[in-house]
Amino acid sequence: GENVEQHPSTLSVQEGDSAVIKCTYSDSASNYFPWYKQELGKRPQLIIDIRSNVGEKKDQRIAVTLNKTAKHFSLHITETQPEDSAVYFCAASLMEYGNKLVFGAGTILRVKS
């Protein structure tokens, strides 16, 4: 089955700096890669996703890149703000009718002001 590894486990950045979180997956059949943000005590919420037919996707300060050959994908947050502080999870799946996600272990991002 699919296995997703995520690094780093914790990341501290200064406000305004960029943050990068990386994930690798094991199943070459996986074709859907979402990123979720979870604030303390709250539910995971989708912030961006990418499908395997594209290499990069951007949404304002957030971007995701995918390298299918190397089986890794990354989340990039630019101009970080204190409200970006949260736990970020990557996931991978074979997008089917019902989409079975396998999550990485999560990255605690702290943005210092």
Added chain:
Amino acid sequence: DAGVIQSPRHEVTEMGQEVTLRCKPISGHNSLFWYRQTMMRGLELLIYFNNNVPIDDSGMPEDRFSAKMPNASFSTLKIQPSEPRDSAVYFCASSLPFNEQFFGPGTRLTVL
């Protein structure tokens, strides 16, 4: 839309008791997922349903756990008997076919 609804939001019970968690997916969503989140094991998929039919229950930890979806707007996750190691946050999520999953607010379960 109200989003995915879960109840109760918090549950404290004693070891050996039966626990039932409830979920109402977003109206029109065909797939429903139950996850468990702990510090040690992260976010794990327990079981998921397509059109009320269980598709993959390989994440259900043991026979003490069972899940049902009697209709398109309701699902339950039952633990009987409960044990302290079942303490976790349990999330329900739902999705349209081939689409993103939306998570509910979760149920924080504490088994004493």
